[in-house]
Amino acid sequence: MKCRSCDSAIIEFFSLGQMPLVNSFLKKEKIVAEKKYDLSVGFCSECYLVQLINTVPPEELFRNYIYFSSTSKFFLEHCKKLAEELTKRLKLNKESLVLEIASNDGAQLQAFKDLGIKILGVDPAVNIAEVANKKGISTMAEFFNYDFAQKLTREKGIQADLIFGANVLAHVPEIVDFVKGVKLALKATGTAVFEFPYLKGLMEKKFDTIYHEHVFYYSLIALINLFKKADLEIYDVEMTPMQGGSLKIFISHPNNFKISENIESLVSEELKSGFDKIETYRKINEQVKVLKNELIDLLKKIKAEGKTIAAYSAPAKGNILLNYFGVNNNYLDFIVDKSEAKQGLYTPGTHLLVYSPEKILKDKPDYLLILCWNIATEIVEQLKEYQETGGKFIVPIPEVKVI
Numbered sequence: 419m420k421c422r423s424c425d426s427a428i429i430e431f432f433s434l435g436q437m438p439l440v441n442s443f444l445k446k447e448k449i450v451a452e453k454k455y456d457l458s459v460g461f462c463s464e465c466y467l468v469q470l471i472n473t474v475p476p477e478e479l480f481r482n483y484i485y486f487s488s489t490s491k492f493f494l495e496h497c498k499k500l501a502e503e504l505t506k507r508l509k510l511n512k513e514s515l516v517l518e519i520a521s522n523d524g525a526q527l528q529a530f531k532d533l534g535i536k537i538l539g540v541d542p543a544v545n546i547a548e549v550a551n552k553k554g555i556s557t558m559a560e561f562f563n564y565d566f567a568q569k570l571t572r573e574k575g576i577q578a579d580l581i582f583g584a585n586v587l588a589h590v591p592e593i594v595d596f597v598k599g600v601k602l603a604l605k606a607t608g609t610a611v612f613e614f615p616y617l618k619g620l621m622e623k624k625f626d627t628i629y630h631e632h633v634f635y636y637s638l639i640a641l642i643n644l645f646k647k648a649d650l651e652i653y654d655v656e657m658t659p660m661q662g663g664s665l666k667i668f669i670s671h672p673n674n675f676k677i678s679e680n681i682e683s684l685v686s687e688e689l690k691s692g693f694d695k696i697e698t699y700r701k702i703n704e705q706v707k708v709l710k711n712e713l714i715d716l717l718k719k720i721k722a723e724g725k726t727i728a729a730y731s732a733p734a735k736g737n738i739l740l741n742y743f744g745v746n747n748n749y750l751d752f753i754v755d756k757s758e759a760k761q762g763l764y765t766p767g768t769h770l771l772v773y774s775p776e777k778i779l780k781d782k783p784d785y786l787l788i789l790c791w792n793i794a795t796e797i798v799e800q801l802k803e804y805q806e807t808g809g810k811f812i813v814p815i816p817e818v819k820v821i
């Protein structure tokens with residue numbers, strides 16, 4: 419396999435083996451036909467890009483996506499704050515256009531619209547784009563790439579003051595074509611902002627961010643090389659708590675903005691941590707093994723005491739953990755998720771029927787395994803009543819702990 423950015427050879431360093439598509443929840447009759455795909459990660463020692471060895475065609479992954487972003491209150495607040503912050507920083511006004519790539523059901527764009535700014539969304543999931551359009555969030559049901567950007571700019575004369583994308587940069591196999599599209603669709607004075615899980619998480623046992631949708635695991639040193647290919651410049655970088663640790667990068671046409679000191683300081687931190695060396699990445703294997711043993715020992719102990727365990731929420735990362743660690747109905751009594759789109763369906767690979775969270779207070783399991791560990795504090799807060807009646811929580815990542 420060749421590097422998707424620079425065409426050099428990739429060296430594999432971690433493999434989860436054959437995994438199901440963790441966002442493809444199943445109807446009972448579809449369980450027998452469920453497909454699995456290799457899930458292995460490699461490193462390019464030329465441009466430092468960490469990436470999947472094999473990918474699944476985007477058409478198969480994103481055309482009928484089940485994730486509706488507006489389900490979390492925490493997320494909606496985040497959208498509002500981000501819109502305010504970017505509007506102020508980039509001096510957006512009523513004449514400005516925000517183009518969001520992978521805009522999902524339009525939660526982030528709604529926040530910009532509320533501030534009186536013009537918006538346009540693009541998202542390949544036809545079913546979700548339809549939901550957005552019905553809510554008055556203009557959304558084109560397409561993949562963003564160079565061809566699309568050409569259509570937008572040359573045929574329709576549209577260029578954006580802000581191009582925004584959360585959790586999309588990691589999802590696009592044809593990444594060079596994608597960043598060239600960004601170059602084309604961005605106004606001369608515009609800024610593109612992307613937010614995505616930071617590669618550092620992999621070194622902190624957050625291996626469950628590895629799934630087929632995530633083709634890339636970015637460090638800043640790799641991103642600088644990537645954007646240079648499209649004649650774009652990263653002028654600032656921030657760390658955010660999203661997805662258990664993300665980076666937010668600010669991009670412009672070259673020499674438009676003063677380069678922030680954050681860039682140099684993060685680059686030197688990454689080099690100090692060995693993000694440019696394959697040996698650094700190989701350590702993940704041992705760390706994940708230790709984590710797995712700790713969690714499985716705990717679950718075994720609880721079951722041996724005759725107690726019950728349910729899983730709280732079935733996010734993509736949770737399904738990776740369940741599948742890779744072999745946690746299914748051998749340990750779990752049931753699983754719940756707030757998203758109505760998932761309820762009544764079976765989890766990928768582990769085939770657990772997804773219930774509504776109401777079942778927790780009804781059945782009162784002794785333990786709740788929080789699979790959306792990145793928002794564990796919010797979950798514990800929401801489930802106070804469960805905790806007050808004796809329920810306990812297990813947080814599996816980055817350290818196994820019982821609350």
Ligand SMILES: [Zn+2]
Binds near residue numbers: 423462464
């Ligand atoms: Zn490369």
